[in-house]
Amino acid sequence: MRKRNIMWGAGAVVCSAALIVTLISHVSRGATTSSNPTGQSVRHARETSPSTTSAFTKGKSTSSQTLTVMAIGGSSAQGYDAPKLDGYLTRAMQTVSSKLNLHINFVNKAVSGGIPTMLAPQYDPLLYQVKPNVVLIAWGLLNDIARKTPQAMFERVIKDEVSMAVAYGADVWIVTPPVTPATYVGHDVKLEQVYTNLEVAGAREVHSSHVHVFDLLSAMKSYLKVHHLSYKPYASNNWHMNLAGHILAGQILANEILTKSKAIGLVA
Numbered sequence: 001m002r003k004r005n006i007m008w009g010a011g012a013v014v015c016s017a018a019l020i021v022t023l024i025s026h027v028s029r030g031a032t033t034s035s036n037p038t039g040q041s042v043r044h045a046r047e048t049s050p051s052t053t054s055a056f057t058k059g060k061s062t063s064s065q066t067l068t069v070m071a072i073g074g075s076s077a078q079g080y081d082a083p084k085l086d087g088y089l090t091r092a093m094q095t096v097s098s099k100l101n102l103h104i105n106f107v108n109k110a111v112s113g114g115i116p117t118m119l120a121p122q123y124d125p126l127l128y129q130v131k132p133n134v135v136l137i138a139w140g141l142l143n144d145i146a147r148k149t150p151q152a153m154f155e156r157v158i159k160d161e162v163s164m165a166v167a168y169g170a171d172v173w174i175v176t177p178p179v180t181p182a183t184y185v186g187h188d189v190k191l192e193q194v195y196t197n198l199e200v201a202g203a204r205e206v207h208s209s210h211v212h213v214f215d216l217l218s219a220m221k222s223y224l225k226v227h228h229l230s231y232k233p234y235a236s237n238n239w240h241m242n243l244a245g246h247i248l249a250g251q252i253l254a255n256e257i258l259t260k261s262k263a264i265g266l267v268a
Contacts, residue, residue: 067266068105069093069173070132072119072161076178077110077138081236082246088178089138091250096257100266107132115143116157123161127168135165137203138175141195142239145188151198158202162211171210171264173257174203176217178249179224181238183217184231192217212264214256216249223252 071077071089079087090106097104107130111119116139127135137158144154165172176196177183183192196217203211224231234245241249261267 066103066105067134068107068130068132069134069136070107070126070130070170071110071136071138072114072123072126073110073138074114074140074143075110075112076140076180076240078108078112079110079246080112080240081242083243086246088241088246088249088253089136089175091246092253092257095251095254096261096266099254099258100261102266110138113143115139115147115149116154116161117149120157120160124164127165127170132165132170134171134173135161136173136175137161137199138177139199140177140239141192141199142177142180142182142188144195145191151194154195155198155202155205158199159205162203162206162208166206166208166210171212172203172206172208173264174200174211174213175253176200176213176215178216178241178245179220179231179234180240180245181231181235184221184224186238212260214253214260216253216256219252219256220249223248 073089076087077089079085079090082088082090085108089108089110093104093106096102109126109130139158162172162174176199177192182188200213200215203213223229234241234248236242236245257264257266
């Protein structure tokens with residue numbers, strides 16, 4: 001039986017650009033980059049890692065219900081180089097929880113080194129184990145590029161992930177990758193965009209109003225360009241963000257979600 005779409009009774013939310021500018025100014029002053037900002041290969045990635053679960057509530061929630069969000073992805077989604085793996089997804093969920101005054105149970109099933117085809121055998125059991133209201137799909141795509149995952153296979157597996165989540169009764173949030181040196185200026189930029197387009201296309205093939213796309217990659221590129229910022233202060237290595245990058249990506253993603261909060265059913 002399909003679960004009901006949860007509608008949270010909260011007021012209108014405005015997440016201003018000034019808030020992001022203030023936050024990033026603070027981060028830029030306080031954060032430092034890794035001593036090895038570029039060039040680390042796929043070999044650094046662990047193939048397995050534990051998932052993390054975080055619950056966020058600020059003040060008295062406007063609903064007694066809990067929104068369970070399950071994330072899948074690779075090392076960046078897992079929170080690589082962020083203290084306690086509190087990466088950009090965790091930070092985005094914290095901000096959304098705070099701004100909308102709702103309770104979010106965030107279950108991060110991202111695995112360093114993971115790709116969609118690797119997750120496929122465990123995906124259906126995960127849905128029934130976690131029982132998510134939202135499946136947040138946040139593949140970094142660089143692992144698929146390095147492994148030369150056939151593009152048709154990649155698109156088909158993404159479509160399967162989305163259709164299975166919708167059939168289970170969950171909404172799906174597709175989050176494109178954050179900016180890293182490899183996705184911004186490296187030799188993988190063109191292929192990153194190809195796989196990003198395939199990811200979005202695979203999701204939209206499901207033709208469901210329960211599927212929503214948040215183009216973090218474009219939004220983050222636009223932010224850096226508009227504010228005349230270099231990607232370098234936000235990079236840990238060629239594939240990953242440092243803490244400042246996670247904070248920036250988390251705030252931009254939260255802003256994207258908050259902007260669409262009514263359309264995606266988070267507020268009435």
